[in-house]
Every structure is written in structure tokens, then in C-alpha cells.
Amino acid sequence: MIKYLGRRVIALAVILTIVSFGSFSLIHLLPGDIATVILGTGNTPANRIALYKQLGLDKGLFSQYFTWLGNIFQLNFGNSFIDGTSVSTTIGTALPIDFEMILISQVMAFAIAIPLAMKAAKKPNGLFDRIATGTSFTMLSVPPFIFIVLLVLVVSINLQIPGTGPASFVTFGQDPFHNLVSLVLPSIVLGIGSTVVYFRVLRSDLVSTLQEEFITMARSKGLTRRRIMWRHAFRPSSIALLGTAGLNIGGLIAGGFIVEYLMQIPGIGYMLILAINKSDFLLVQGIVMTIATLIVLLNFLIDFLFGIIDPRITRD
Amino acid sequence: MTSTIENNEVVVLKPEKKEPLGVFFWVCVGWLGVNLLAAIFANFLPIWGPQDSNNYVDLNTGPSFSHLLGTDDLGRDILSRIIYGARVSLGVSFGAMFLAFFIGGIFGMYAAYRRGKLDLILTSVSLVFLAFPSIIAVIAVLSFWTPRSILKITIVIAVTSIPLVYRVIRAATLSAATKDYVLAAKIQGATDRRIMTKELLPNILPTAVSFVMIGIASVIVVEGSLAFLGLSTNVTTPSWGNMINESRSVMQVNPWLVLFPSLAMCLLILSLNFIGDRIRSYYDVSEVKL
Amino acid sequence: MSSSPILVVKNLTTTFITGRGRLPAVGGVSFELNADETLGIVGESGSGKTVLSRTIMGLQPRSNVELGGSVQLLGHEIVHASEDELRTIWGTEVSMVFQDPMTSLNPVMTIGKQISESLRVRLGMSKADAKVRAIDLLKLVGIPSAEERYDAYPTQLSGGMRQRVVIAIALSCSPQLLLADEPTTGLDVTIQAQILNLIEELKSKEKMAVILVTHDLGVVATRTDRIIVMYAGRIVEMGRTRDVFFNHRMPYTRALLESTPKVSNPSHTRLITIPGRPPDLYNLDGGCAFAPRCAYATDQCRQEAPSLQEANSDGHLFACWNPLPVGTSPLNQQNSNEPNGASNEQ
Numbered sequence: 001m002i003k004y005l006g007r008r009v010i011a012l013a014v015i016l017t018i019v020s021f022g023s024f025s026l027i028h029l030l031p032g033d034i035a036t037v038i039l040g041t042g043n044t045p046a047n048r049i050a051l052y053k054q055l056g057l058d059k060g061l062f063s064q065y066f067t068w069l070g071n072i073f074q075l076n077f078g079n080s081f082i083d084g085t086s087v088s089t090t091i092g093t094a095l096p097i098d099f100e101m102i103l104i105s106q107v108m109a110f111a112i113a114i115p116l117a118m119k120a121a122k123k124p125n126g127l128f129d130r131i132a133t134g135t136s137f138t139m140l141s142v143p144p145f146i147f148i149v150l151l152v153l154v155v156s157i158n159l160q161i162p163g164t165g166p167a168s169f170v171t172f173g174q175d176p177f178h179n180l181v182s183l184v185l186p187s188i189v190l191g192i193g194s195t196v197v198y199f200r201v202l203r204s205d206l207v208s209t210l211q212e213e214f215i216t217m218a219r220s221k222g223l224t225r226r227r228i229m230w231r232h233a234f235r236p237s238s239i240a241l242l243g244t245a246g247l248n249i250g251g252l253i254a255g256g257f258i259v260e261y262l263m264q265i266p267g268i269g270y271m272l273i274l275a276i277n278k279s280d281f282l283l284v285q286g287i288v289m290t291i292a293t294l295i296v297l298l299n300f301l302i303d304f305l306f307g308i309i310d311p312r313i314t315r316d
Numbered sequence: 317m318t319s320t321i322e323n324n325e326v327v328v329l330k331p332e333k334k335e336p337l338g339v340f341f342w343v344c345v346g347w348l349g350v351n352l353l354a355a356i357f358a359n360f361l362p363i364w365g366p367q368d369s370n371n372y373v374d375l376n377t378g379p380s381f382s383h384l385l386g387t388d389d390l391g392r393d394i395l396s397r398i399i400y401g402a403r404v405s406l407g408v409s410f411g412a413m414f415l416a417f418f419i420g421g422i423f424g425m426y427a428a429y430r431r432g433k434l435d436l437i438l439t440s441v442s443l444v445f446l447a448f449p450s451i452i453a454v455i456a457v458l459s460f461w462t463p464r465s466i467l468k469i470t471i472v473i474a475v476t477s478i479p480l481v482y483r484v485i486r487a488a489t490l491s492a493a494t495k496d497y498v499l500a501a502k503i504q505g506a507t508d509r510r511i512m513t514k515e516l517l518p519n520i521l522p523t524a525v526s527f528v529m530i531g532i533a534s535v536i537v538v539e540g541s542l543a544f545l546g547l548s549t550n551v552t553t554p555s556w557g558n559m560i561n562e563s564r565s566v567m568q569v570n571p572w573l574v575l576f577p578s579l580a581m582c583l584l585i586l587s588l589n590f591i592g593d594r595i596r597s598y599y600d601v602s603e604v605k606l
Numbered sequence: 607m608s609s610s611p612i613l614v615v616k617n618l619t620t621t622f623i624t625g626r627g628r629l630p631a632v633g634g635v636s637f638e639l640n641a642d643e644t645l646g647i648v649g650e651s652g653s654g655k656t657v658l659s660r661t662i663m664g665l666q667p668r669s670n671v672e673l674g675g676s677v678q679l680l681g682h683e684i685v686h687a688s689e690d691e692l693r694t695i696w697g698t699e700v701s702m703v704f705q706d707p708m709t710s711l712n713p714v715m716t717i718g719k720q721i722s723e724s725l726r727v728r729l730g731m732s733k734a735d736a737k738v739r740a741i742d743l744l745k746l747v748g749i750p751s752a753e754e755r756y757d758a759y760p761t762q763l764s765g766g767m768r769q770r771v772v773i774a775i776a777l778s779c780s781p782q783l784l785l786a787d788e789p790t791t792g793l794d795v796t797i798q799a800q801i802l803n804l805i806e807e808l809k810s811k812e813k814m815a816v817i818l819v820t821h822d823l824g825v826v827a828t829r830t831d832r833i834i835v836m837y838a839g840r841i842v843e844m845g846r847t848r849d850v851f852f853n854h855r856m857p858y859t860r861a862l863l864e865s866t867p868k869v870s871n872p873s874h875t876r877l878i879t880i881p882g883r884p885p886d887l888y889n890l891d892g893g894c895a896f897a898p899r900c901a902y903a904t905d906q907c908r909q910e911a912p913s914l915q916e917a918n919s920d921g922h923l924f925a926c927w928n929p930l931p932v933g934t935s936p937l938n939q940q941n942s943n944e945p946n947g948a949s950n951e952q
Contacts, residue, residue: 018444137593141586143537145544146560146578153567153574213709220665221724221775222697225689231723235714254449258541262564272452273545276459284456292448299447310714311759 001307008303015296020072023288024065068285077286087286090271095290097267098260100172101183102252105191106245113198118229120199121206133203136196145258147189152263155185167264186259194248201244205237239310246302250295341594344587351584355402364393366400366554376570386572388559394572397554398580404548404555405581408470409535413528415474420481421524425512427482428489439486442479450476451538458547466549469542473535484527488520495519522599529592533585540581556581612782612815613639613662617675618685620654620661624670627888631657633839634675641782644809644816646826646847648862649836652884655819658836659785661685662817663700664692680782697728701776703805705788707768711760717771718744718756724778743774747804766797773804780812787819802829823866827851832921835859838885838895841914845922855917855929858896894927902928 071078077087120129156165163181172179209215210233218232257269264270268287275283354361364383378386385394427435457472458464492498493516501511536556542548543557551558556577563573620632632654639645649655660666662677664684677684680699684692704710712720721743722736731739737756744752747770760768769789776784786805790798806829809816818826826833826847833851834844835858843856854860861880882899893908894900900907906927914923917932 015444015447019447022444022448137589138586141533141589142582143540143585145540146582149560149564149567149574150578153571157568213704213706214712216665217702217704217710217772217775218712220663220696220702222693222695222728222779223723224693224727227727232712232715236712251449254452257451258544262544273455276456279460288448288452291452295447295449312713312761 004307005304008300012296012300016293019292019296020069020289021065023285023292024068072289077289078282083280087283090283091268091286091290094266094268094271096172097169097183097265098253098256098269100179101187101190101256101265101267102249104183104187105194105252106249108187108191109194109198113195113202114234117199117202117206118234120203121210121233122225122229124207129203132199136199139192139196144189144193145262147192148186148259148262151185151189166262169263169265182263183265186256186263186265189259190252190256194245194252197244197248198241202237202241205240206233209233209237235309239306242302242305242309246299250298253294253298254291335598337594337598341591344590347583347587348591351402352406354399355406358396358399358403361396361399363396363399366397367392367552376566376573378572385576386570388562388573389566389570394559394576397559398556398577401554401556401559401577402580402584404466404553405536405539405557405584408466408473408539409532411470412473412477412535413531415470416477416481416531417485417524417528419474420478421485424482424485425489425516425520428486429493429508429512429516435486438482442482445479446483450480451541454538454542455545455547458542464547464550469539469548473538477531477535481527481531485520485524488523489516492516492519522595526592526596526599529588529595533588533592536581536585536588610640611638612641612680614678615662615675616677618658618661618677619672619674620657620666621672621674622670623672628672629887630890631839631887632661633890635836635839635841636675637834637841637844639783639815639817641815642813643831644806644818644829646830646833647817647819647836648821648823648826648833650821650862650884652838652887653821653836654839655821655836656787657839659702659787659817659819663696663702663785665696665702697724697781698779699781700783700785701779701781703769703772703776703784703786703789706792707765707772708760708792710772711768713760716757716759717763718758721771721775721778724775728779740774740778743778744771746777746808747771747774748800749774765793766800769793769797769801770804773801773808777808777812782814784809784814784816785819786816788821789818790825791820791822798825805829823862835862838887838890840895840911841923841925842896843924844914845917845924846920849918849920849922853917853922853932855924855932856926857900857902857928857930859924860930861899894925902930904928 068078075088077091079086116132120126120132123129152165155161162168163178164185168178169182170178206229215228215232218228223232254269254272256267257273259265260267260270261273268291272284272287272291274280275287375391376387376389377383380386383393383395385398388394388397423438427438453476454472458469461468461472498511498515501515506514539548539555540557540560543555544561546561548557549555551562559577560574560581563570563577567574615638616636618632618635619630622629622631635658637645647655647658657666661673662679662684664677664687666673668689673685675685680695682691682695682699711717718737718740721740722731722733725731725736725739726733741752741756744755749755749767749770755763760771763771773789784805789805790801793801802825805816805818808814818830820826830847832845833847835842835850835856837858843850843854843859850859851863854863858880861878864878865880867875867877880899885895885898891908892911894903894911897903897907904927910927912925912927914925916923917929
């Protein structure tokens with residue numbers, strides 16, 4: 001197990017290094033000149049030189065990179081060129097909101113998808129299975145932005161439930177109850193997307209696991225169907241589910257941006273969009289690096305969990 | 317043809333015929349065709365022009381005889397805007413996918429077949445790119461690469477899709493290339509090019525086609541997301557994403573403006589997903605048929 | 607030895623309903639088994655022996671399957687019993703050893719847990735007690751270092767070891783009947799004898815009845831009291847092991863015996879095979895299923911399926927219109943008083 005994790009840690013470090021360099025250079029490769037943005041009409045050569053010097057942009061690319069990287073390790077993402085606010089503060093306030101939404105949506109997704117998949121897998125192609133599979137397929141085809149718009153139309157506008165509409169977000173510290181209410185609709189949208197994916201993967205995996213001989217053996221021991229499903233079938237099948245969850249959650253970290261944008265919830269995705277619009281390079285850099293790091297860490301965690309569930313994996 | 321029950325086989329024998337693709341499959345194909353035809357031949361259809369507005373009368377009407385799906389807040393016919401909007405959605409998605417497949421597919425197939433250094437480099441690079449949500453890159457690039465055009469949007473989406481296409485085609489080719497018929501062709505002295513076109517390509521085609529369909533569906537969603545951020549086409553050119561985005565301000569007054577373009581988009585996505593999924597399961601021999 | 611039979615099978619039929627038609631995997635089987643007997647069920651692939659053993663236990667999946675006849679097992683009627691009813695006897699009164707230990711053990715569970723699971727769930731043992739008993743069982747089936755092996759995963763064991771674990775699991779709740787479905791087919795030849803000996807030992811220790819299902823006559827020659835020979839889902843000959851080996855009447859039995867390679871044969875002896883192909887169970891006509899491949903087949907054989915008739919009063923039955931004459935078994939040329947059959951050495 002240690003060896004397995006060790007290899008994963010090395011891979012993690014390598015990927016993070018590449019990603020950090022990637023996000024750093026991406027910003028610097030983009031068209032658009034920061035001087036134009038900041039200085040506007042005062043864009044004279046003299047001012048530009050002064051600006052670059054002030055922002056530390058006059059040094060070579062590599063030097064800038066290492067300075068930036070060094071600061072990152074101290075969790076100092078710098079101060080935005082545009083409005084001077086601390087990037088780490090911005091990220092620090094935005095990130096917990098995403099975590100909250102992801103938490104709610106994933107709890108919902110697992111709570112619905114797992115029992116449904118188990119029931120569907122018991123009788124493949126039976127009535128329940130076909131209805132569930134068909135419904136989930138249809139849900140897959142509704143993009144999140146349509147989903148949220150429709151939900152808002154029905155819930156906030158038609159049903160007039162207060163606190164659920166766009167721009168009704170309150171932080172948890174301020175008012176926990178209204179915070180949760182304002183996050184309900186977006187979390188549902190994220191949750192349904194996840195539910196559908198988890199259902200499909202788990203159902204299909206369970207169906208093939210249930211065909212295996214050791215399931216017949218478990219039956220021959222006189223174990224109850226419930227025990228067989230949870231203890232014998234679910235365990236091997238949960239590997240695929242876990243892998244999917246890793247990918248899915250990774251995608252949600254930034255991918256929830258459209259929902260956040262539409263509901264004006266100041267999560268990390270929303271911040272990223274605003275930063276791009278404002279050409280706030282440093283903020284974009286910081287956010288991109290943060291997101292990428294989180295995704296890589298998440299995958300590492302998933303790999304670790306794999307090792308626990310299926311000991312064969314660590315033996316490679 | 318004899319039939320035996322193998323030593324351990326207590327489950328029903330696999331049927332010899334494949335299940336037919338199904339009625340719904342062909343319905344979806346038909347719907348895709350309708351969308352394509354309508355988009356291409358929009359000019360010749362007996363519908364309103366997408367910018368036509370009857371002197372700003374008839375605003376936000378619901379479905380009626382003269383406007384089958386109603387009008388929007390500027391009096392323009394929704395149905396015709398949807399049909400013209402299909403051009404953007406289908407154009408961008410088909411264009412981006414074909415471009416991505418052309419480049420990513422060829423590299424993927426070649427790298428999987430030859431293996432070696434090229435494969436190692438390309439695959440590692442693609443891994444890094446795949447670690448990152450591509451939509452962010454699309455947004456970033458499009459925000460800065462002004463002025464916008466459909467072509468630029470198509471290209472950017474295509475480029476960001478290449479790593480995924482590369483991986484999928486590479487995986488499919490890997491599993492096909494290890495089969496014995498490829499070895500047999502090699503022994504007979506076939507050139508690499510011949511093997512790739514005659515042996516490998518037909519066998520990865522189902523996977524590729526299925527993935528293309530699903531890819532097109534996801535690009536349609538991407539275009540929609542871009543529209544919501546104001547990064548898609550300009551205001552006058554209709555696109556489904558634009559229409560849904562603009563509808564938000566008049567949602568209470570004109571729910572049709574939300575519903576119909578949404579329906580058009582969802583139905584097409586559903587059809588594409590179903591076609592892709594059905595093709596994959598039809599040709600997937602390893603999937604247990606129950 | 608007049609114990610009443612623990613298993614009574616009457617006219618059992620198992621028919622699969624498939625897209626290609628009805629498949630009568632088991633087409634009318636009747637026999638009895640007593641509490642201290644070992645019964646061998648022999649047949650080629652496709653003879654229905656595996657389906658028979660699973661149907662007897664009730665393990666057959668329910669969908670698209672039609673069962674007919676009756677199976678009385680330890681007082682329980684198996685055919686048409688609900689899964690809930692069957693679950694009460696699975697493990698505690700009847701259990702099965704499967705063919706391939708690699709696939710019949712859960713790969714992500716330790717072998718110790720897989721044994722103690724039965725003990726805890728079925729016998730209500732505590733975790734600690736179950737562990738102790740499980741380790742005892744591992745020792746019983748001959749696994750060295752049982753305490754350490756308790757936490758091992760199936761992939762860490764060799765094939766023979768895994769099969770021993772499967773046997774341990776099957777025995778854990780002391781069933782009265784053990785069904786062994788090709789228990790050695792997937793194992794190295796050298797291990798096969800060990801496993802079979804183990805089963806024999808345990809049978810007398812635990813006082814169980816055993817049904818050994820196999821295609822290998824060598825397996826059943828010395829280890830069974832009675833044998834059933836199956837072909838195309840029906841019994842074609844059955845009786846005491848000696849009778850079947852030395853006094854068989856049905857040509858198929860002869861053909862099976864002759865096609866078994868013998869170590870005692872001179873080198874380069876041609877292998878005798880049974881001509882023709884296995885029967886197409888979808889299209890059985892009314893005659894004897896073996897007729898197309900039988901050297902002695904007559905028109906009657908092809909038209910009418912023979913039913914079982916008695917050869918003696920000791921339970922020896924066979925189904926044939928043109929049975930082989932009594933006492934002509936080639937095995938009789940050797941020591942006919944010894945029960946050693948096909949694998950006899952000169």
C-alpha cells in the first residue's frame with residue numbers, strides 16, 4: 001500500500017508542477033495586453049515600463065514563474081492588478097460556497113442513485129429498470145443552464161417560493177437557513193446531473209457483477225438478497241462508481257460556473273468568469289492553479305480509496 | 317448448428333441475431349435529419365425571416381396560426397429563429413467535432429498503432445490537458461480573442477476537444493490493433509497505411525461514430541453555455557443559447573421563449589445521445605446481453 | 607443401512623425458454639439418495655449434469671426457466687419453492703462446491719471473512735467465535751498456517767488452496783448434503799486427487815451425503831457408491847458403481863469407459879472417441895438421443911426413446927433397446943473383484 005501511494009504522490013507532484021507552469025503560461029500567452037487594460041488611455045511607453053516594473057513583469061518569464069510559485073507555497077497568491085484585492089482572500093471566500101454546493105448535491109446524488117441502481121440491477125430490463133434508465137437518459141440531455149432556468153421559472157416565479165431566485169444568496173455565516181434555501185435550486189441541478197451519471201455507471205456495473213459465480217456461491221450460503229447486494233455485489237462495483245465520482249466532482253469544482261453565474265452565487269466559477277471579463281490575470285492564474293490542484297488532490301484521494309476497497313490494485 | 321450447455325453456463329444462451337437498433341433509434345436519426353435539413357435549407361422554407369418583426373406588433377404572443385410557436389419580445393417569430401438558430405448550434409458542433417476528430421483521430425490511431433516515443437509524449441501531454449476542465453480554457457481564449465465569429469468559436473472548441481478525442485480513438489485502436497487479424501495482415505506484408513485504413517479503421521468506426529454523436533451533443537451544450545456568458549454569436553444572429561439567455565428577462569411574460577428553444581435543444585441532444593449510445597451497445601460484443 | 611432417503615427426485619425437468627426455442631436441459635430424471643451415500647453424476651458437456659445439480663439445490667435462476675416434477679430434499683420440496691423458503695436450507699442443510707475457485711470466491715473479501723460470514727449470519731455466532739471456528743475449518747481442509755491465512759485474499763492463494771477454502775465454506779454450517787460440481791476440473795492434475803480425497807475424508811467425518819458431478823470417470827471410479835450416467839438431459843444408466851463399471855448395458859456407458867485414456871495402455875495407443883457430435887437439445891426428435899452416434903442403433907432406437915428398465919434388483923437401471931450382453935464389459939478381463947475401474951494398473 002505504501003509503495004502504491006508513494007508512486008501516486010510522485011505522479012501528483014509531477015502533474016502539479018506541469019499544471020502550475022501551464023496555468024502560469026496560459027495567462028501570459030493570451031492575447032490582450034495588460035498594460036492596455038490597466039492604463040487605458042495613459043498607455044505611454046514610459047508608463048508601460050513603470051507599470052511592468054511595478055507589477056514585476058519586467059523580469060524574465062522563468063524568474064516570474066519561480067517568484068510566483070514560491071509565493072504560492074506560502075499561500076500568497078498576490079494582489080490583483082486590477083483592484084488590488086488579495087487573490088487568496090477572494091479564493092478563500094469563494095471556495096467554501098462551492099464545497100457546500102458540492103456536498104449537498106453529492107449527498108443527494110448518492111442517496112438517490114445507489115438504491116435506484118440496486119433495485120434496477122436486480123431485474124435487468126424489467127419494468128423498473130427500463131423506466132429508471134429511460135428517465136436518467138432523458139435527464140442527461142437537459143443542459144444545466146436550461147435546468148436552472150426552468151427550475152427558477154417554476155419555483156421562484158410560478159410558485160413564488162421566497163429566497164430561491166437569482167441573487168438571493170446569503171453566506172452561511174450570516175444566515176444559515178436562507179443560505180441553504182438559496183443554494184437549494186443550484187444544488188439540485190448539480191445533484192441531478194450527478195445522480196444520473198452515478199445511476200448509469202452503478203447499475204451497469206452491478207448487473208455484470210451479479211452475473212459472477214461468487215454471487216451464486218453467496219446465494220448458496222443462504223445469505224439474504226440484501227446482504228448479497230450490499231456486501232458482495234456493491235463492493236467491487238463501487239470502484240467504478242468511485243472513479244466516476246472523482247471525475248464528476250472534479251468537473252463540478254469549476255463546472256458549476258454557469259449555474260453560479262445565472263444565480264449570482266459568488267462561487268469560484270463565478271469569480272473566474274468575472275476575472276476573465278475584467279482581464280484580472282493574477283486572479284485568473286490563482287483560480288486556475290487552485291482548481292487544478294484541487295482536482296489533482298481529489299484524484300489522489302480517490303486512488304487511495306481504491307486501494308482500500310480493492311486490495312488487488314495495490315498489489316500491482 | 318448444435319447447441320450445448322457449457323460446463324458452467326447456467327444462464328440462457330446468447331441469441332444469435334443482434335437485437336435490432338429499435339424504432340426509437342430511427343426516430344432519433346430522423347429527428348437529427350430534420351434538424352440538419354431545416355438548418356441547411358432554412359432560406360427556402362415557408363417561414364418568417366429570423367429578423368422580421370411586424371412593426372413590433374404581436375409581441376410575446378403565444379402559439380397561433382400565423383406564428384406556430386409564438387413571438388419573442390421583439391415580435392420575431394420563434395419557430396423561424398429556432399430553425400435559423402439550428403445553424404449555429406449544428407454548425408459549431410459538427411464543425412468542431414469533425415475538426416477535432418480529424419486531428420485527434422489521426423494522431424490517436426497512429427500513436428496507438430505505432431506506439432513508441434510519439435505515443436508516450438502525446439499521451440502524457442493529453443493527460444495534463446485532460447486534468448483540467450476544458451470549458452475554462454474555451455472561455456478564457458474566447459474572452460480575449462475578439463472580435464468573435466462562429467469560426468473562431470468552432471476552432472477554439474475543436475482544439476480543446478482534441479485531447480479527449482485523441483485518448484478515445486487511441487484506446488479504441490489499441491484494443492483493435494492487438495487482435496489477430498491485424499497481425500495476419502502484417503504477416504502478409506500489408507503496409508501500415510493499408511492496415512490502418514482497411515483493418516483498423518472499420519473496426520474502430522462504431523466507437524468513433526458513437527463518440528462523435530455524443531461529442532456533438534456536448535458541444536451544443538458548450539455553445540449554449542457560451543451564449544449565456546455573452547461569448548457566442550451576437551445579438552441579432554439567433555442561436556438557441558442566445559434565445560434562452562434573452563428569454564430570462566421576459567420569462568414571466570413569455571414562457572414560450574424559454575420553453576421552445578429549450579425543447580429544441582434538449583430533443584436534439586437526446587437524439588444524439590441516444591444514437592451514440594445505441595451504436596455503441598449494438599457493436600459492443602463484450603457487453604453481456606440479458 | 608435402511609436409512610430413508612434424504613433426496614428423492616421424481617421426473618425432474620428443467621427447461622430453458624430462450625429466443626431460439628425450448629431447451630430441455632434436464633428431461634425427466636428420477637433417483638434417490640440416502641444419507642450416507644456418495645453419488646456420482648457423470649456425463650459429457652451438455653448432458654445436463656450441472657443444470658441438474660443446481661436445480662436439485664434450487665440455485666437455478668428463475669427467469670425464463672420452467673421446472674417440472676418434484677425434488678424432495680430433507681423434507682423440503684424444492685421445485686416451485688420460493689427463494690425465501692430455499693434460503694433457510696442453503697448452507698445449513700445443503701451446500702455446493704463450485705468448479706472454478708477463482709470465480710466462486712469474492713476477490714475483494716478475505717477468505718476468513720467469507721467463511722465466518724456463514725457462521726455469523728446462519729449460525730448466529732459472535733465475531734470472535736466465528737473467527738475461531740473458521741480457523742478450525744481452514745485447518746480441517748488442510749490449509750497450512752491457518753491463522754495467518756485467515757486474512758489472505760483469494761488471489762494470494764493457489765488454485766488448490768482456493769478450492770479447499772470453498773470446501774471449508776461449504777462445510778461451515780455442517781450441511782447434510784454436499785453437491786460438488788466438477789470440483790477438480792479447473793485444477794492441476796496433481797491437486798485433483800488431494801481435493802477428492804479431502805472430500806471423501808470430510809464426508810465420513812461430518813457424516814454427509816455427497817453428490818459428485820463430473821465428466822471424468824476416473825473421479826467417480828473409487829469414490830462413489832452409486833453412479834448416474836446422463837446423456838442429453840436424461841439418465842441412461844444408473845446403479846451401484848461396480849455394476850455400472852463392470853456390468854453396464856447401455857452402449858453409451860461403454861463408449862464413455864472406452865474413451866477414457868488409461869495409464870496402463872501401451873504407449874501410442876490410439877484414443878478411442880465417440881463418433882458424431884453432441885445432441886442438439888433444441889431439436890430432439892422422439893427417439894433415443896444417443897442413436898445417431900450408437901453403433902448398435904436400430905430403427906426402433908431412432909423412433910422411440912427407451913425408458914429405464916431394471917438389470918438387477920439392486921437398483922441397476924438402464925435405458926436401451928439393444929443393451930449390451932451381460933458380462934461382456936472389457937473391464938471384466940482384469941480383476942473384476944476389485945472396485946478399481948478405469949484407472950487400474952497392471
